[in-house]
Amino acid sequence: MGSATIMRTDQDIQADVLDELTWEPRVQPHEIGVTVTEGVVTLTGWVDGYAKKWAAERAAHRVPRVRAVANDLAVRLPTSARRTDQEVATAVVRALEWDAFVAVEDLDVTVADGWVTLRGQVEWEYQRRAADRAVRQLTGVRGVSNGIAVRPRTTPPGPEVAAGIRRALERGGLADAVPLSVDVYGDTVVLNGVVRSTTQREEAERVAWSAPGVTEVHNRLVVGTTPAG
Template identity: 30%
Template structure:
C-alpha cells in the first residue's frame, strides 16, 4: 500500500475540520510531520476541541495527534461563572443514572474543572469527564477520579476478558496486541492498523469490569 504524504493528510484533515459543523476551523492551524498531526489555534468550546481530534483521527495515515488548541469564547459571549459551571456539571451528572454522584466532588476555577472522588468502574470515570466536557464555560478538565470496584477481581481474569473482547472485534488483530494487568491496571502495547482499531482495543480495556486504570502504549501504524 502506498504511503500517504504529509501534504495529502494535511489537506484532508483541514477539509474534515471545515466540514464539521461543530467546529469553527477558521482559527485552527494544522501541521503534519510523518503522520503526526499538530493542531494549534483557538476553538469556541471544550467539546469542539474534542471534536477536532476525532475529525483528525478519521483521516487515513494519521498516526499521532498533538492537540494544542485553546478554548476561546467570543468577546460578546457571557461566559458562565465558575459556580454556574459547577452546578450545571453536577446537574448533568445527576441525570446520568449509570453514575453515582454521591462520591464525586466537582470544583471549578477560572473555567478549569477538577473531578475528585471515586466511581466503581473505569468507564464511568471516562464518562464523567465526557459529560463535563459538554458544559458551556469549561476550558479544561482535570480528572482525578479513582476507581473503587464494588467487588474483587483477579488480574488474569481481567486480562482474559479484555483479550476475549479484542478477539471478537474484526477491526483488531489480537495477535498484535499485548495485554497485561497489574492490580487492576491494564497495560496495552503492540500495534493496530488505524484509529478505529485503536479505539476498539481501548474500549475493550475501558469497559471491562475490574479495570481501575489503562496505560496506553499502543502504536497506530501509519500507512
C-alpha cells in the same frame, strides 16, 4: 530519501485532517491550523467553546496514520457564553446529577476561571468518561481536567480477564485485523502491538477498561502499518 517519504506522508495526513475538519459540523475549519510532523498532528488557533476544541481533536484522531494529536487550540468564550465560576459549578453539578451513570456524591467539583476539575472515585472507567462527557458540553466551560480515579470493588483473576479481553477484541474484529497481545498483572492490563489508526487504539483500550476489576490500562499500541500476511 527517508525524510522525503516522511514529508509526503505528513502532507497526506495534513490534507486528510483538514478534510475531516471540513466535514465536522461542530467546528469551523478555517479557524483551525493543522501541522503534521512524523504523524503527530498539531492543532492551533482558537474556538469559541470547549466542546468545539474536543470535537476538532476527535476529528483529527479519526484520520488513519495519525499517531498522536497535540491540541493547542485556545478557547475564547463569546460574551453570550460567559458564566461566573459559581454558575458553571452549579451547571456541572446538575449535569452530573442528571447522568444516570455518575454518582455525583462520590465526586468533587472545582471551577476556576471556567476550567472544571473533577476528582473522586468511580467503580468503572465508563463512569469516569461519562462524567467528562456530561461536563464538556456545558456553556461557560473552558476546559476539563478529569482527575477521577477508577477503584473497582473486585480484583480480577489474570488469565480469565486476559482471555475475556481477547474474545471481546475478536468480536469487534480488532484481533483479526491487527496483531495484539493482552497481558494482565493483578488489576493492570497491558496492551502491545500495532494498529492502523488511533480509533482502533482507543477502541482496544475501551475494551480493556470494560473488564471487571481493572484499575489501570497501559496502552502500548502504536499506530503504523501491519506487515502483509
